[in-house]
Each structure stands twice: as structure tokens, then as C-alpha cells.
Amino acid sequence: MSVTAANLGFPRIGPRRELKTAVEAYWAGKADEAQLLDTARRLRAATWDRQKAAGIAVIPSNDFSLYDQVLDTSVMVGAIPDIYRGLGAPDSLAVYFAMARGTRTADDDAGCAHGHGKGGDVPAQEMTKWFDTNYHYMVPEVSPDQGFALATAKPVDHFREARALGHHTRPVILGPVTWLLLAKSKAEGFDPLSLLPRLLPVYADLLGRLRDAGADWVQIDEPALVLDLSDAARAAYVSAYGELAKVDGIKLMLATYFGALGDNLKTALSLPVAGLHVDLVRAPEQLDAVLAGARKDLLLSLGLIDGRNIWKADLTALLDRYEPIMKSRSAFQIAPSCSLLHTPIDLALETKLDPQVKDWLAFAAQKLEELSLLGLGLSNGRYVISDELLANADSIQGRRNSPLTNDRKVRDRAARITGDWARRKAPFADRIKAQQARLNLPLLPTTTIGSFPQTAEVRKARSAHDKGELDTAGYERFLREETARAIAWQEEIGIDVLVHGEFERNDMVQYFGEQLAGFAFSRAGWVQSYGSRCVRPPIIYGDVSRPKPMTVAWWHYAQSVTARPMKGMLTGPVTILNWSFVRDDQSREETCRQIALAIRDEVLDLEAAGARIIQIDEAALREGLPLRRADWQHYLDWAVESFRISAAGVADETQIHTHMCYSEFNEIIDSIGAMDADVISIETSRSKMELLDAFVDYAYPNEIGPGVYDIHSPRIPTTREMEALLIKAGERLSARQLWVNPDCGLKTRKWEDVKPALVAMVDAAKAARAALA
Numbered sequence: 192m193s194v195t196a197a198n199l200g201f202p203r204i205g206p207r208r209e210l211k212t213a214v215e216a217y218w219a220g221k222a223d224e225a226q227l228l229d230t231a232r233r234l235r236a237a238t239w240d241r242q243k244a245a246g247i248a249v250i251p252s253n254d255f256s257l258y259d260q261v262l263d264t265s266v267m268v269g270a271i272p273d274i275y276r277g278l279g280a281p282d283s284l285a286v287y288f289a290m291a292r293g294t295r296t297a298d299d300d301a302g303c304a305h306g307h308g309k310g311g312d313v314p315a316q317e318m319t320k321w322f323d324t325n326y327h328y329m330v331p332e333v334s335p336d337q338g339f340a341l342a343t344a345k346p347v348d349h350f351r352e353a354r355a356l357g358h359h360t361r362p363v364i365l366g367p368v369t370w371l372l373l374a375k376s377k378a379e380g381f382d383p384l385s386l387l388p389r390l391l392p393v394y395a396d397l398l399g400r401l402r403d404a405g406a407d408w409v410q411i412d413e414p415a416l417v418l419d420l421s422d423a424a425r426a427a428y429v430s431a432y433g434e435l436a437k438v439d440g441i442k443l444m445l446a447t448y449f450g451a452l453g454d455n456l457k458t459a460l461s462l463p464v465a466g467l468h469v470d471l472v473r474a475p476e477q478l479d480a481v482l483a484g485a486r487k488d489l490l491l492s493l494g495l496i497d498g499r500n501i502w503k504a505d506l507t508a509l510l511d512r513y514e515p516i517m518k519s520r521s522a523f524q525i526a527p528s529c530s531l532l533h534t535p536i537d538l539a540l541e542t543k544l545d546p547q548v549k550d551w552l553a554f555a556a557q558k559l560e561e562l563s564l565l566g567l568g569l570s571n572g573r574y575v576i577s578d579e580l581l582a583n584a585d586s587i588q589g590r591r592n593s594p595l596t597n598d599r600k601v602r603d604r605a606a607r608i609t610g611d612w613a614r615r616k617a618p619f620a621d622r623i624k625a626q627q628a629r630l631n632l633p634l635l636p637t638t639t640i641g642s643f644p645q646t647a648e649v650r651k652a653r654s655a656h657d658k659g660e661l662d663t664a665g666y667e668r669f670l671r672e673e674t675a676r677a678i679a680w681q682e683e684i685g686i687d688v689l690v691h692g693e694f695e696r697n698d699m700v701q702y703f704g705e706q707l708a709g710f711a712f713s714r715a716g717w718v719q720s721y722g723s724r725c726v727r728p729p730i731i732y733g734d735v736s737r738p739k740p741m742t743v744a745w746w747h748y749a750q751s752v753t754a755r756p757m758k759g760m761l762t763g764p765v766t767i768l769n770w771s772f773v774r775d776d777q778s779r780e781e782t783c784r785q786i787a788l789a790i791r792d793e794v795l796d797l798e799a800a801g802a803r804i805i806q807i808d809e810a811a812l813r814e815g816l817p818l819r820r821a822d823w824q825h826y827l828d829w830a831v832e833s834f835r836i837s838a839a840g841v842a843d844e845t846q847i848h849t850h851m852c853y854s855e856f857n858e859i860i861d862s863i864g865a866m867d868a869d870v871i872s873i874e875t876s877r878s879k880m881e882l883l884d885a886f887v888d889y890a891y892p893n894e895i896g897p898g899v900y901d902i903h904s905p906r907i908p909t910t911r912e913m914e915a916l917l918i919k920a921g922e923r924l925s926a927r928q929l930w931v932n933p934d935c936g937l938k939t940r941k942w943e944d945v946k947p948a949l950v951a952m953v954d955a956a957k958a959a960r961a962a963l964a
């Protein structure tokens with residue numbers, strides 16, 4: 192029996208976000224291609240060395256990407272839409288970054304929230320969330336007459352590069368079926384999956400070249416195997432892997448992750464591949480079925496270490512569970528549940544974390560050490576790692592028994608929640624009358640979603656304050672000036688309901704995490720969100736409460752400089768939960784309710800301070816939807832309940848807004864309705880208001896702000912087109928229901944784009960008022 196420690200992928204941004212710095216410098220014209228590629232090469236080398244030093248036997252290559260691994264795959268197979276082809280050779284950075292960001296002269300900004308480019312010439316490809324993560328990939332675009340050809344050989348190049356450095360790696364590629372299932376076509380009714388027969392020869396070609404370069408195994412990622420699949424998709428798996436099995440001399444490790452294979456298990460086990468990786472963190476229950484159904488010669492890779500969270504693994508518990516099965520097969524691999532892409536790199540860089548909490552954590556580097564220990568213990572007996580096991584057990588015990596994780600008061604309060612905590616006092620029809628009487632807003636009131644540009648100046652000031660180079664008084668003076676200027680400008684152009692601009696916030700989730708009890712936050716714990724943009728998800732380790740008001744002082748200042756209504760601006764409980772690393776010792780549902788109570792307290796304090804309108808953003812509510820439909824309703828029920836708990840304490844005349852910046856509401860419209868926000872703002876401009884249909888069909892009774900300004904594009908929308916969108920919305924819904932706003936916050940845009948766009952938006956509202964009155 193042999194047990195081998197394998198890794199599926201390592202974060203690529205570098206421990207100090209070296210890749211972000213290098214890529215953004217390249218975009219800004221401050222570094223040339225050679226400098227960028229050199230940084231990238233050094234990062235790869237350091238990552239391979241690190242894995243070898245940690246005792247990992249199977250080290251991945253081609254997990255590195257300058258922007259996104261799905262985009263890499265699209266370029267590799269030659270799925271480069273015509274509009275990008277004129278910009279350079281298929282394997283050039285010009286084409287690659289044009290697909291990622293669109294084109295226009297580079298500048299020092301990294302693009303907008305969705306990676307969409309800086310300019311007019313060519314738009315970026317569409318971007319969307321990778322399964323249920325906060326990582327975003329570039330959506331492959333194919334056409335019915337799509338041809339494929341191996342346009343780059345990056346997996347081969349990186350394999351060779353590693354070998355030259357003394358590492359025999361296992362290249363990782365994204366599998367053809369998942370790639371096609373993620374792809375979209377502009378041709379109506381065309382199913383990208385039908386392109387499979389044309390795509391497979393390219394994959395076969397690639398596998399042959401990898402073999403010729405000396406690779407023996409290739410990891411082929413097919414995470415779509417954990418989704419609800421059609422029979423056609425399952426059949427595609429059978430034909431795809433039947434075909435790829437014909438490539439001699441190369442073995443495939445088919446990697447599945449983010450959930451159970453479930454009803455696709457039979458299909459997965461029938462494929463003629465040499466290895467199968469299964470996620471036993473998200474879906475430990477599938478172990479027995481996998482063991483029972485796997486061919487004797489199938490190498491199983493057990494995903495035992497959590498690739499989606501930052502908790503130290505309980506090594507003793509893992510040994511207890513997996514030792515007994517080790518003899519059932521001649522060999523096993525053990526691995527993280529999925530690529531470590533979704534975890535921060537190195538806990539050792541955290542010098543300011545509470546040492547007690549730090550002792551409970553493992554970032555990517557530490558996870559590799561756990562894996563390697565586990566490998567030793569499983570192959571040679573646990574006595575060979577007895578010291579490490581003792582230390583690990585101490586940490587696990589320490590966390591389990593720590594008073595830091597338990598707050599009696601919070602638990603008692605959460606246990607006392609009754610139905611009416613989640614119910615507004617009066618129904619919407621009555622509330623809206625009281626709100627209108629108080630707010631006295633025009634038809635089609637104008638507003639924005641919250642943030643204004645986070646300029647380099649704002650980030651610099653915050654960084655100087657963090658480092659102690661700018662004192663708190665100076666920092667706050669600076670923020671007050673920024674805020675006052677943004678407010679005066681909104682008044683000047685005639686916005687009806689104002690925002691303060693969120694200049695004091697580093698990130699809409701981290702900002703709250705830093706102020707809530709039960710949360711820890713890292714200094715260097717960056718995780719890639721898209722392209723060069725990263726987040727530092729807060730760490731929820733204990734019961735959550737709000738020691739003191741978080742936003743009231745800033746709101747109060749903002750309202751003090753204007754007579755118009757200033758929105759209180761909060762991130763909702765579900766979004767805070769979904770964009771944090773969440774404790775794994777109680778249900779997410781329970782943790783969410785605690786956050787909901789903390790936000791409820793903040794809502795009530797804002798109301799008491801005089802806020803007439805409070806917005807509670809739930810941008811991540813949709814992304815938290817489980818991957819399998821059977822699990823949707825339970826999630827939606829508790830997520831909506833949490834939102835309602837956070838919102839429902841206020842008086843009838845206090846208006847609650849929410850915001851969601853994603854599309855595809857159709858399938859969850861009942862739950863959106865059940866949130867019972869007085870006003871919801873959503874992203875609709877790019878779909879030309881088509882996304883409103885869900886609200887129309889549902890006869891959504893509350894108020895809606897369908898976004899008329901696509902903030903993901905650098906284009907400045909015209910008054911006329913925004914007016915047309917409003918008229919269109921007015922044809923579908925009552926004009927009395929409608930608000931006028933952009934699709935999302937403006938933090939990633941520049942003032943020079945924002946200003947003319949919002950002036951035009953206000954003009955459009957005026958014109959539409961006249962037309963719809």
C-alpha cells in the first residue's frame with residue numbers, strides 16, 4: 192500500500208501580491224513584457240520549490256495564470272473571437288489581456304469590478320463566478336462554426352520550465368466538458384456542447400505533446416461533474432474520455448471538487464481514466480460509494496484538506512477515519528479538496544493575528560504541510576508523526592474549548608429570535624405611504640449604489656494611516672473632505688437620494704469584519720477575486736456581535752452636510768457570510784443569524800440617529816446558492832430570514848433598500864420577493880431591462896431600481912439610451928415603482944467617467960418623468 196501527497200493547484204498571486212503589482216505595472220506601461228514574464232517565472236519557481244520543501248510528491252504545473260485559467264484554456268484551444276484576432280498573434284499578451292479587459296491605452300487602474308476593460312475599441316469577454324466561489328472567470332465564447340487548434344502550448348512550456356528546475360510536475364488542465372459547459376454562444380439556441388467532437392482532437396494533441404515532453408500524469412479538472420447534469424452532458428463525458436483514453440502513454444487524474452458526484456458518480460466511475468479525485472471535505476459521505484464502485488486499478492485521490500477554508504485540519508480525526516480503508520487498495524493519493532487557489536498563501540506572514548486564533552489556522556503553505564504529515568502517518572503509521580499529532584490535537588482542543596469562540600449572550604439572544612423579528616410591522620402598501628409622506632421624492636427618484644471612486648489618493652491615505660504615517664485626525668479630516676465633496680457634487684447635479692461614497696471603507700465586507708466581535712482579519716491574507724483584484728476575506732472564528740456602532744458617525748457626518756436624504760449604507764448578513772472564511776464548528780445558518788442580529792443593531796442605531804433610508808447590500812446572496820438544486824430552498828429560506836432579521840426592526844416610515852449586482856433572478860424571484868425590501872436596486876442595463884421580466888411575471892409589488900448605467904464598462908452612457916431604458920422599464924412596471932440608478936457601486940471607476948455618466952443619468956430621469964407622468 193502506498194500513500195502519496197498530491198497538490199491540485201497553488202495560489203498564483205504571490206505572498207505579497209507580486210503578480211498584481213507586476214501585471215498592473217505592465218498594463219500601466221511602467222514595465223515591459225519581459226519584466227512581467229520574469230516576475231511570473233520567479234513566482235512559479237518559488238511555488239514549486241515551496242511545495243517540494245513541504246514534502247509534496249505530486250506537484251502541479253500550469254496552475255499558474257497571468258489572469259485566469261479558464262481564459263488560458265480558451266486561448267489555448269483557439270477560441271479567440273474575431274474581434275480580438277487583429278490585435279496580435281494568438282499567443283500574444285495583447286490578445287490575452289484584450290480578452291480579459293478590453294482595450295484602451297493602459298493606465299494605473301486595474302479595471303473595474305468585473306474586469307471589463309479600460310476602453311472603447313474592444314470590449315472584454317464576459318466574466319462570472321467560478322462555481323460557488325468569489326473567484327471570477329472569463330466566460331468562453333464560441334460560435335456554431337467554431338474551429339479549434341492548439342494556439343498556445345502553455346501547459347507544455349510550464350512542464351518543461353519546471354523540469355529544468357528539477358521538478359517533475361503533473362500538469363493541470365481544465366477538462367473539455369467543463370470548459371464547454373461554461374461556454375456561451377451568441378447564436379440563439381446553439382449548444383456549445385455540440386462542439387465536443389471538434390474540440391477533442393485539440394485536447395488529444397495537447398496530451399500527446401505533454402507525453403512527448405516527459406509528462407506521465409495529467410490532472411484534468413472536471414468540476415462540472417458535481418453539478419446537476421443533463422443526460423446529454425453525461426453522455427458527453429463518456430464520449431470525451433473514451434476519445435482521450437486513446438492517447439497512449441499518458442495517464443489522466445480526473446479531478447472533481449466543490450461537492451459530491453452524486454447522480455454523476457456512475458458516469459465518473461465508468462470513464463476510462465487512470466485516476467479520480469473526489470472532494471471528501473464538502474462531501475465526506477461519498478467515500479463509501481466511491482470505494483465500492485471504483486475499478487481496482489483506478490488510482491483514487493482523496494480530497495481531505497479543505498481548499499475552501501482556513502481552519503487547521505484535525506489530523507487525528509482524519510487518521511481515525513482513513514487509516515482503516517488504506518489497506519483496501521494498493522495505492523491512494525491524498526490531496527486538498529480542490530485547488531488551494533481559494534485560500535491565502537502563508538500564515539507565517541501574519542504577525543498581528545491574535546496568537547490563539549492564529550494557532551487554529553492553516554493557509555495554503557500550512558495545508559501542504561498537513562497533507563504531507565497525513566501522508567507519512569497513513570503510509571508508515573501514526574507513531575512516525577506523533578509529536579506533530581500531539582501539537583495538532585492541542586490546537587484542535589484549544590479551539591474547541593476556547594472561550595473566544597463562545598459568547599453566551601449572543602447565543603441566548605439568537606435562541607430568543609421569534610417570527611416577528613423577521614417581520615416589518617405593517618405590510619408594504621402601508622409602509623410606502625408613510626415613507627412617501629416623509630421623503631417627498633419625485634417620480635423616478637435618482638440615487639447611486641453607494642461607493643464613489645476609490646482613487647489611488649484614497650488608498651494611499653488609508654495605507655499611510657495603517658502604517659502610522661498619517662494620524663487618525665489627519666486621516667479622518669481627509670475622508671471628511673472627500674465625503675463632503677462627493678455630497679456637494681451629488682446635490683449640484685440633482686441626485687435625489689444621496690450616498691456618502693464609502694471612502695472610509697477598504698472593502699464592503701472587510702470593513703464590517705474589522706469592527707465585529709468574533710472576526711479576525713489578516714494583513715497579507717489576499718485571495719484572488721478576478722485578474723489582479725484581490726480580497727482579504729475576514730475570518731469568522733467566534734460568536735458574532737457588534738461591540739459598538741460601525742457606520743453611524745460617518746453617516747451622521749454625511750447627513751449633516753446636506754438636507755437631502757442620506758442613505759445609511761450596510762453590507763447584509765448573507766453577503767458578509769459568503770465573502771468571509773466561516774467557522775466550521777456550527778452551521779452557516781447559525782452564524783448568519785448572529786451576523787443578522789449585529790446588522791439589525793446597526794440598522795436601529797442608524798434609524799435612531801435619523802436615517803430615513805437604510806440600504807442593506809446583499810450582493811452575494813445569489814452566489815451562495817448551493818450547486819445542487821435540491822439544496823436551494825433550505826439555503827434561500829435561512830438567507831432570506833437573516834436578511835429580514837437585519838431589516839425588520841425599523842418603523843414603517845424608515846425605508847429599507849437592498850442591492851444585488853447580478854443577473855438571473857428568474858429562479859429565485861420568490862425569495863427576492865420574500866426579502867420584502869421597500870426598494871431593490873439590480874443590474875439590468877446590459878440585458879436591456881430583460882432581467883426585469885422576472886419581476887414583471889412575479890408582479891413584484893415593492894419598488895425597484897433597475898440599473899441603467901453599466902458600470903462594468905468604461906463607456907459613458909448617453910442620456911438618450913438611459914431614458915429609453917427607463918421608458919422600457921416603465922412599460923413593464925408602474926412608473927411609481929421605479930427608481931433610477933447605476934447597476935452597482937462606482938468604486939472601481941474613475942471620477943472622469945462617473946461624472947458625465949451621472950449627469951446624463953439625472954437628465955434621463957427628468958426626461959422619463961415627463962414621458963411617464
Ligand SMILES: Nc1nc2c(c(=O)[nH]1)N[C@@H](CNc1ccc(C(=O)N[C@@H](CCC(=O)N[C@@H](CCC(=O)N[C@@H](CCC(=O)O)C(=O)O)C(=O)O)C(=O)O)cc1)CN2
Nearest residue numbers: 304325650651653654697698699700720723724725726770
Ligand atoms: N469582498 C468583496 N468581494 C467582491 C466584491 C467586493 O467589492 N468585495 N465585488 C465583486 C467583484 N470583486 C472585487 C474584488 C476586489 C476588488 C478590489 O478592488 N480589490 C482591491 C483591494 C481592496 C482593498 O482591500 N483595499 C485596501 C487595501 C489597498 C491596498 O492594496 N493597499 C496597498 C497600498 C495602497 C497604496 O499605497 O496605494 C497595500 O496595502 O499594500 C484599502 O483600500 O485599504 C484590489 O485588489 O486592489 C474589487 C472587486 C465580487 N466580489
Ligand SMILES: [Zn+2]
Nearest residue numbers: 810852935936
Ligand atoms: Zn453591486
